[in-house]
Amino acid sequence: MTSALRTRAVHAGRDDLADLGLHAAPLDFSTTYPARDSAEEARRIDEFAAGANVTGIYGRISNPTVERFEQALAELEGFDHAVAFASGMAAVSACLLSAVSQGKRHIVGVRPLYGCTDHLLTTGLLGTEVTWTAPENVADALRPDTGLVFVETPANPTLSELDIATLTAACGDVPVLVDNTFATPVLQRPGRLGARMVLHSATKFLGGHGDVMGGIVACDAEEAARLRSLRFATGGVLHPLAGYLLLRGLSTLPLRVKAASETAAVLAERLASHPSVRTVHYPKLGGPLVAFEVTGDPHAVVGAVRLITPAVSLGSVDTLIQHPASLTHRIVAEDDRTGSGITHGLLRLSAGLEDVEDLWLDLDRALKSC
């Protein structure tokens, strides 16, 4: 299975290239597509309005380079469709608006979630109403107007995990959305466990080099049609160059995630016996992220690293460290933050592709300075 995923990561979205006489995916920057037959064009616009995935009309409807990335990610997650957006948050917004547009504005959320996702749900900015609950109580929180159950596992930033199959079984017909940014399809395919929508901040591991923003949702045909029409109406499209870079990123995703996960596992083990570390959170699932609570000043650790990059975000070729309570989850109210385990001493590290011994030297030295 792993070898098949590695193979498909390289070839998905590119199966037609050899027959086209091409090696790299073509990058199409067109914003519009000339058509001499307006009646035929009108018919195609009607097709799009009826839910079809129509290409070659206007850049906000679809783009062939972006579509290659969509096809590839859908395949890696085991879905028929995926819809790409300008960022992870544009993807989250579209999913919430999709629920609202079906008259189901109630969302059930399990904390922690990414800070901005938490903020969108808590403020109800997009017309949703949230009920926060523990994973085992999700079924009790469902209402007739519940449009979505929104979870992350492993969750940002504590890396807490929940059982997706148990959750989806408990939710019955209510769609479960799993933000799979941290695990990636390399470690976990929530669609196989009953999740109806699988979301990624493509900015992280899918792109993998810290130089492209994007978001994507893998889902069935009906949901994809809704998300495409929402994307057309609200405009959060992925740029074609981003689509190109993300497709390229996917080809090395399994190798990058495997290598970074091995490094993270070693760092997690060493951190667990470090005198300046109180607790280490490392998922049972594995993965490139480690969270740990320091006994001293977490800001001092972030300030002292020299090889490791002190920055928000994750999933890049370089190792990144950040202080969630100050940065990624600052937008979450303090009580809600600490209630979901985001303490003052917590640091989140995303392992990159450097040599593990070099990373440990840097981290150990930084920890000693706190």
Ligand SMILES: *Cc1c(COP(=O)(O)O)cnc(C)c1O
């Ligand atoms: C970063 C992140 C997001 C938001 O993605 P952007 O691309 O920054 O908009 C959503 N979910 C998780 C888990 C993330 O880490």
